[in-house]
Amino acid sequence: MKRFLRLLPLLVASPTVGGQAVMEGVMMRDRDRLAIAVRKPGGDILIDVRPWFSLTAAKWLQKPLLRGFPVLLETLVNGVKALNFSAQVAVEEEDGAEIGPLAMGLTLAASLGFALLLFVVTPHLFSLGMRGMGLSGGVEDLSFHVWDGLFKMVMFLGYVVAISFLPDIRRVFEYHGAEHKVIWAYEQGAPMTPAGARGFSRLHPRCGTAFLLFVLAISIVLYAFLVPWLLTFYAPETAWIKQAYIVVMKLFLMIPVSALAYEVIKLAGKYHTSPVCRLISAPGLFMQMLTTKEPDDAQIEVALAALDGAVARQPAA
Template identity: 60%
Template sequence: MSAAKTVGGQAVIEGVMMRAKDNLAIAVRRPDGEITVELRPWFSMTPEFMKKPFLRGFPIFMETMVNGVKALNYSATQALDEEEDGELTSFHLILTMVIALGAALGLFVVLPHFFSVAMKWWGVSGDVDSLSFHIWDGFFKMVMFLGYIVSISLIPDIKRVFQYHGAEHKVIWAYETGGDLEACRIKNFSRLHPRCGTAFLLFVLVVSILLFTVLVPMVVAIWAPESFVLKHLYIVGIKLLLMAPVSAVAYEMIKASGKYENSPVCKVMCLPGLGMQYLTTREPDEQQIEVALAALNKAVAAGSSDADGGHC
């Protein structure tokens, strides 16, 4: 797979956002059945010196969040037939991101830590510098992640988003492998993709478990408050700070999995992420694939004209 043929995407409300180089396109199926497509420049907040391996992960993650939230908001205005001036202001965008990040860190970093503290109180775990504590911490991270995915998948509107997620993957596979860009043929491609954001989140969890298991005992050995409460608040703060390098490492892993997808090692690395996508994607219908294809064509056509779709 050549770098020039690599695109990325995201499912939105009744549609798909596709990115090709410095452009993104958001295609949404409106209530009247029409597909509307919006072309925008990719908002970048990553300075040139931060685009190096193991530096780029966290800032790219942040700018992906910004573009993703803006795409979701736009799709909501189109799918619900609202005025476009109802989109988020800069203030509301920042507030939304802060709330989303806070909720994610609280759910997958803070709560698992204090659940593991409870295991120590019950006598089935050692202190924070022991391996058993971090085994419990990793266990609770995975349980909460799986529980979250399963819970939201039961919501009818999220099921629709997961179908568009599957359509996004199928269209990307067809484009990157040089297949026919026709909805009736694209549906035969897999709805699973190794560069999916679900796989990235799973890599983040795995890397955080391994990194915390090694680094937290080292930090505690150097210095930690005497007070039990302050000690654990201090450690949670260290974990939150470490999420930046954790996301950087996870990003390089997801990049490697796409670049060396035929490598036996990468295939093994991708298996858990691909397995998770059975939960976060659903088989789309041809109309949903048409929406994803419209987004792809618009994004790619902004820089080239080699992605024109056809009809069966």
């Protein structure tokens, strides 16, 4: 527990290095470039360095409450590209065609659609079921949105636990742990070797897992107050149309939800000594107990290769 608590103050200012795990590898980002390092089936490490695709080049998109949703979208785009590259390498197709704009759009749409179905539509239907059993009020009542939020959290935790039993996903979680260890070593000035990174924690306070938790938590609060308020302006009379209207409303509300979640994370980093910020950051660290596993030295070696590519001084291709 003491080691865990020591991580909380380290929601520090604004280091530029971050990353994500991919299939048999790690993607690392430093400012406007990223590097993907993947272990090929033959054992060699393949590194691909490229520019970071950004949607926030315009200064007005860097303003608070405007930047959160574009940052989420650009992270998804770069993440899907990295996953696609790692999947090609995993089956020895690293010379295959890069995913095109249409395929990228369809992949992102499918990913977002699945996430929204799982974490917006399904919890809403569950809350309707609770109302049908007399355990909840209507959509205008706080109890409806409490059930919605509780089920959303259970779905999220259950989903993470369920996929953790899949061998391929467990490998991804191990690479996730390797990514964090290497970033720790880099930030602390430790030797950039497997031995130098091995002793660091697999948990990191700036992990994107915290963003997902903030999105879920903030959506509970905003839905509880905004949905009843918006229904005072317009509410379809037909029951099923009204429920469909509310679901669509929740989908659009994900834009301000994600924007607000991003600002909360930024504030937590800026005021990391505040007891309140430490408290709201703690669930993200606990969640990483599920989404990271202890890596071996070979996996740490891949993460080191990705970091070397990301922070190298030569321009990205």
